[in-house]
Amino acid sequence: MDNTTEMKSTAKANFKIAVLPGDGIGPEVMEAAQRVLSAVSKKFNLHFEYGHGLIGGAALDAMDTPLPEDTLHLCRSADAVLLGSVGGPKWDALPPEKRPERGGLLALRKQLNLFANLRPVRVYPSIAHLSPLNSRRLENGVDLLTVRELSGGIYFGEPKEKCDTSGLDTMYYDKQTISRVARLAFEAAGRRRNKLTSVDKANVLYSSLLWREAVEEIAPEYPKVELDHMYVDNAAMQMIVNPGQFDVILTGNLFGDILSDESAALPGSLGVLPSASLGDSVHLFEPAGGSAPDLAGLDKANPVAQILSAAMMCEYGLGLPDAAAAIRKAVEQSFTEGICTADLLSGSESPAAGTTQVAQAIAGYII
Ligand code: NAD
Numbered sequence: 001m002d003n004t005t006e007m008k009s010t011a012k013a014n015f016k017i018a019v020l021p022g023d024g025i026g027p028e029v030m031e032a033a034q035r036v037l038s039a040v041s042k043k044f045n046l047h048f049e050y051g052h053g054l055i056g057g058a059a060l061d062a063m064d065t066p067l068p069e070d071t072l073h074l075c076r077s078a079d080a081v082l083l084g085s086v087g088g089p090k091w092d093a094l095p096p097e098k099r100p101e102r103g104g105l106l107a108l109r110k111q112l113n114l115f116a117n118l119r120p121v122r123v124y125p126s127i128a129h130l131s132p133l134n135s136r137r138l139e140n141g142v143d144l145l146t147v148r149e150l151s152g153g154i155y156f157g158e159p160k161e162k163c164d165t166s167g168l169d170t171m172y173y174d175k176q177t178i179s180r181v182a183r184l185a186f187e188a189a190g191r192r193r194n195k196l197t198s199v200d201k202a203n204v205l206y207s208s209l210l211w212r213e214a215v216e217e218i219a220p221e222y223p224k225v226e227l228d229h230m231y232v233d234n235a236a237m238q239m240i241v242n243p244g245q246f247d248v249i250l251t252g253n254l255f256g257d258i259l260s261d262e263s264a265a266l267p268g269s270l271g272v273l274p275s276a277s278l279g280d281s282v283h284l285f286e287p288a289g290g291s292a293p294d295l296a297g298l299d300k301a302n303p304v305a306q307i308l309s310a311a312m313m314c315e316y317g318l319g320l321p322d323a324a325a326a327i328r329k330a331v332e333q334s335f336t337e338g339i340c341t342a343d344l345l346s347g348s349e350s351p352a353a354g355t356t357q358v359a360q361a362i363a364g365y366i367i
Contacts, residue, residue, distance in 0.1 A: 027084065028301060113281075118148075
């Protein structure tokens with residue numbers, strides 16, 4: 001073996017991660033995720049270099065702004081951003097632009113030019129009894145990913161205005177914006193079960209006609225991925241009637257906002273739902289739920305959403321699919337062994353584990 005090869009095989013891959021714990025349960029679930037990442041770094045010979053930043057209420061308390069310049073700089077210079085969640089009653093009376101959610105989180109997403117939101121939802125067999133759906137609906141297994149376009153559509157289209165007697169919003173998409181997110185969705189489907197459902201309202205909306213056309217144009221670049229189209233009203237129904245049919249769902253900003261929240265109800269707890277927001281350079285990974293102030297500091301919060309967000313960071317942010325798979329497998333093992341926080345137990349089973357105990361167990365399975 002020559003020297004170069006030897007250096008390569010022993011050198012640790014180094015990744016800079018901006019860690020923003022935020023408010024409420026954020027700090028404790030972040031600590032849990034870092035515990036799991038530490039196990040991953042040992043197993044795969046990686047080095048995660050963490051830079052901690054303030055955001056939301058924590059930043060307001062310390063620096064009177066929900067998104068300090070230092071935090072923004074930290075995020076821009078990182079390989080990925082791992083965020084907890086922000087907000088809480090303490091800051092609810094502030095003007096909207098200063099509040100943790102708008103002034104902190106939404107401002108950060110805008111500054112990072114994030115254009116796609118990914119929300120995977122899986123109903124794990126061992127906790128399927130928590131799902132609000134009848135077990136018959138879950139027979140095929142539920143493991144879907146919604147890819148929502150984040151930067152365009154009716155939320156941003158101009159003109160928009162409200163007068164005394166009328167209101168106006170504009171649903172606008174250009175082809176480039178659609179193609180960019182469509183490629184991402186095709187690639188995600190290619191790494192999963194090769195099925196992509198594009199959701200629109202092409203029977204009524206011109207912007208949806210363009211959406212369908214743009215997605216069709218991209219499809220030949222991904223011959224292994226089977227593409228179909230579904231109207232959004234039908235997709236909302238199919239999500240309940242037969243959610244197991246979906247692999248990757250690709251859709252615009254408004255429809256994605258609604259469908260991804262609908263899918264979030266399927267596993268029965270917000271505590272297991274991660275998310276990723278992808279941009280031009282640095283990507284952001286965070287739980288789909290909020291800061292759960294009712295649980296903060298009690299060692300009761302489910303750390304799995306944050307831990308699975310760290311898995312998404314490994315896969316989509318750092319190019320470490322094996323590390324991501326190891327984390328997901330360890331999470332599944334903790335469910336199978338019944339090492340779960342109270343939100344995943346319906347009463348009679350094993351006693352609830354605390355946040356720290358769940359994290360320790362998951363980290364322990366990664367060997
Ligand atoms: P929430 O998601 O914080 O909580 C809703 C319910 O789910 C609560 O009963 C909570 O205990 C439970 N829950 C959430 N995460 C959990 C976890 N990991 N483990 C166990 N149970 C969990 O939503 P909310 O109560 O509407 O909002 C609380 C605060 O969070 C508000 O200030 C809100 O603005 C903010 N928020 C932030 C984000 C974000 O940072 N991305 C998202 C949503 C809400």
